Amino acid sequence: MGDATPTSGRMEASGSSGADNLEKREPLTAESPAGISDRLLVRRCQRGDVEAFNLLVQRYEHVVFNFAFRLAGNYDDANDIAQEAFVRAFTAIGSFRGDAAISSWIFRITTNVFLDERKRRRTRQHLSLDDVVELEESSVARQIEDPAPKPEEVVIGHERASMIGEAIQSLPDFQRTMIVLYHVEHKAYDEIAVIMDLPIGTVKSRLNRARVALKDKLSGIRELF
Amino acid sequence: MNCDRIQNLYTDLYEDTLNPRIKQLAMLHLGVCSTCRLDYERFQEAMRLLDEPVQQVAVPAAFRSQVLARVAIEANQSSKLPGWRSWLQLRIPVLRLAGVGAAVMAILAAAAVDLSTPTPNANQGDIVARIPAPPSVSGYSGVFQKLSASTQGDKTYHNFTIELPTGISSARVNAYVLQDARALTDESALDDKTSATLAWSDNEPLTSNVQVNIPVAVVTSAPAGSTLPFLVCSTVAGSGESVRKDLAFVPLDNSRPALAIQRGANLYLTLQTVSASQGINIVVDDAALKANARAPYAAPSGVDGSSPLSALLAGQTHLAAIQISTGTYAVVGQ
Numbered sequence: 128m129g130d131a132t133p134t135s136g137r138m139e140a141s142g143s144s145g146a147d148n149l150e151k152r153e154p155l156t157a158e159s160p161a162g163i164s165d166r167l168l169v170r171r172c173q174r175g176d177v178e179a180f181n182l183l184v185q186r187y188e189h190v191v192f193n194f195a196f197r198l199a200g201n202y203d204d205a206n207d208i209a210q211e212a213f214v215r216a217f218t219a220i221g222s223f224r225g226d227a228a229i230s231s232w233i234f235r236i237t238t239n240v241f242l243d244e245r246k247r248r249r250t251r252q253h254l255s256l257d258d259v260v261e262l263e264e265s266s267v268a269r270q271i272e273d274p275a276p277k278p279e280e281v282v283i284g285h286e287r288a289s290m291i292g293e294a295i296q297s298l299p300d301f302q303r304t305m306i307v308l309y310h311v312e313h314k315a316y317d318e319i320a321v322i323m324d325l326p327i328g329t330v331k332s333r334l335n336r337a338r339v340a341l342k343d344k345l346s347g348i349r350e351l352f
Numbered sequence: 353m354n355c356d357r358i359q360n361l362y363t364d365l366y367e368d369t370l371n372p373r374i375k376q377l378a379m380l381h382l383g384v385c386s387t388c389r390l391d392y393e394r395f396q397e398a399m400r401l402l403d404e405p406v407q408q409v410a411v412p413a414a415f416r417s418q419v420l421a422r423v424a425i426e427a428n429q430s431s432k433l434p435g436w437r438s439w440l441q442l443r444i445p446v447l448r449l450a451g452v453g454a455a456v457m458a459i460l461a462a463a464a465v466d467l468s469t470p471t472p473n474a475n476q477g478d479i480v481a482r483i484p485a486p487p488s489v490s491g492y493s494g495v496f497q498k499l500s501a502s503t504q505g506d507k508t509y510h511n512f513t514i515e516l517p518t519g520i521s522s523a524r525v526n527a528y529v530l531q532d533a534r535a536l537t538d539e540s541a542l543d544d545k546t547s548a549t550l551a552w553s554d555n556e557p558l559t560s561n562v563q564v565n566i567p568v569a570v571v572t573s574a575p576a577g578s579t580l581p582f583l584v585c586s587t588v589a590g591s592g593e594s595v596r597k598d599l600a601f602v603p604l605d606n607s608r609p610a611l612a613i614q615r616g617a618n619l620y621l622t623l624q625t626v627s628a629s630q631g632i633n634i635v636v637d638d639a640a641l642k643a644n645a646r647a648p649y650a651a652p653s654g655v656d657g658s659s660p661l662s663a664l665l666a667g668q669t670h671l672a673a674i675q676i677s678t679g680t681y682a683v684v685g686q
Contacts, residue, residue: 180423184416192411206412213419291401310402335363342391342398 165229172220180220184213187230190312191237197307198241200296208244212237227321234314235322238304245300294344302337309334353381355388362395492674492682494598494637597642600635601627612656613664616648619671622664623683629658632679639685640671 163182171179191212196205215236223232295306308314308322319334320327361378364370370378382389412418601624613625619636627634655663661673661681676682 177420177423181416181420184419188411188415188419189408192415193408196409202409202412205409206415209411209415210419210422214422217423287401288404288407291404306402311406331363332360335360338395338398339359339362341402342395345398345401346394 166225169220169223169225169229172217173223180217183216183229187233188213190230191233194234194237194307194312195241197295197311198238198300198304204244208237208240211244212240215240228318231318231321234308234312235324238308238322241304242300290348291345294341294348297344298337298340301333302340305330305334305337306341353377355381355385358382358388359391362392365392366396366399492635492637492676492684493639494635494682494684496598496600496635496676496680496682597638598635599641600633602633613659618648619683626659626661626664629656632681634661634681634683635676636683637685640683642685 165183165186168179168183168186172183188209192205192209195208195212196202199205199208212233216233219236223229295303298306304323305319308319309316314322316327316330316334319325320330323330325333358378358381361370361374365375365378368375382392599620613622617625619640623634623636626632652663652666661683665671665673665683670685672684674682674684
């Protein structure tokens with residue numbers, strides 16, 4: 128992940144008018160997005176070019192969706208979070224200054240969407256999908272079909288992975304986010320600092336706390352050791 | 353170095369980023385404290401477990417098109433382009449249960465709209481003679497356009513075609529199951545876990561001809577002759593200060609005998625009773641709900657749950673009934 132290779136150094140280094148002319152000669156198509164830099168896509172998105180945004184989504188949908196999947200713990204919520212993240216990215220892209228990589232910026236939005244949603248859910252009572260609704264004369268099991276695998280089912284594909292996945296899912300939201308960013312998404316400390324809007328020292332201390340918490344949860348699972 | 357302090361150093365120890373003096377102190381402590389030594393060994397094991405490879409999941413096939421549909425809405429709204437409309441069709445399957453009494457599903461829709469520029473509804477059905485619309489009713493402008501059901505195997509699929517008026521920026525649909533056909537005495541009942549079960553809640557793409565398969569409930573057991581009322585509500589919500597709400601009652605079983613109209617009940621309960629008794633779909637638009645939903649309803653004498661809507665609404669100066677499609681009637685505010 129990260130910025131794709133620019134199509135040419137001249138394009139990136141040229142003045143605005145020259146870059147504009149070059150951009151106009153280079154059609155943006157879904158068939159040949161690899162050679163288009165993130166910077167160019169962002170610039171076009173900032174002008175309201177939906178096709179450029181289409182290519183940006185195409186470029187990052189896999190990583191963003193998987194990130195959302197690890198955070199949310201299920202396919203449907205991941206879909207909601209990832210969609211909302213891209214919509215927010217589109218509406219806010221005018222304010223993206225390019226100080227950080229666009230990937231970090233999108234991860235930051237995705238993280239905020241996840242944490243916002245979790246906060247919203249905590250304030251409202253929701254029933255578990257597995258609940259059985261007890262009626263006076265019968266019972267109704269609510270069944271919301273989710274054919275997609277759960278994170279713990281696909282992490283490694285066997286029992287161990289399931290246990291590790293469940294342990295991660297049981298962490299508080301913020302700690303889970305830290306663990307997923309570092310250990311699943313393989314983000315470096317400085318990138319996590321950008322995504323989480325925290326100083327690097329705070330990232331390290333909070334990640335350590337999350338790891339210690341996860342260690343305590345994993346230690347209780349004998350089968351893992 | 354003490355036991356409390358050393359836990360804070362686990363990551364630095366593991367990554368070997370401690371300065372030599374602190375590292376020496378930490379190692380000395382681990383050498384003499386078996387509890388911390390074992391704890392740190394578990395930390396190392398946990399870190400090794402986290403290094404195991406992670407399998408990726410596939411992005412849903414329609415993901416990008418759904419994102420772009422929402423983005424188009426955002427772009428459209430921000431540019432104030434007129435005439436935007438969106439269609440959402442929901443399919444809600446519920447297990448068919450023979451011999452069980454009437455059940456009712458309801459859809460509650462709330463959407464942020466530009467109320468200053470209402471858009472006439474192109475799909476308005478003909479007004480039937482049985483339920484004549486007062487001359488002042490210009491038409492139904494609710495979000496529900498068509499409600500239908502089909503059976504596949506042991507499941508009945510309920511299809512909701514929703515047209516969102518101009519200016520809606522987003523939509524949320526909530527499906528509820530109520531434990532009693534008469535549980536929806538007030539909108540707040542939907543937030544009450546003892547009477548309403550949130551069975552499904554999701555944002556949906558607002559593109560044309562999209563069908564979403566939403567399994568809401570499966571009956572696992574029901575004694576013979578029992579009644580099993582359902583009420584499934586769906587909310588479409590938008591952002592902003594203006595919130596639009598629409599409600600739909602959909603009976604799941606037509607065999608329930610007519611219920612008496614409770615005098616003093618509000619519009620929710622009255623229409624729910626009619627829907628369950630007659631086996632008809634009833635939708636209520638935003639204006640009707642705003643003006644009448646919570647107020648006590650004075651039913652004319654001599655009418656019950658089997659009476660036509662026009663009889664029920666006789667004398668209600670702010671309400672009128674029209675048919676918008678086969679088996680679906682709208683109560684509209686004037």
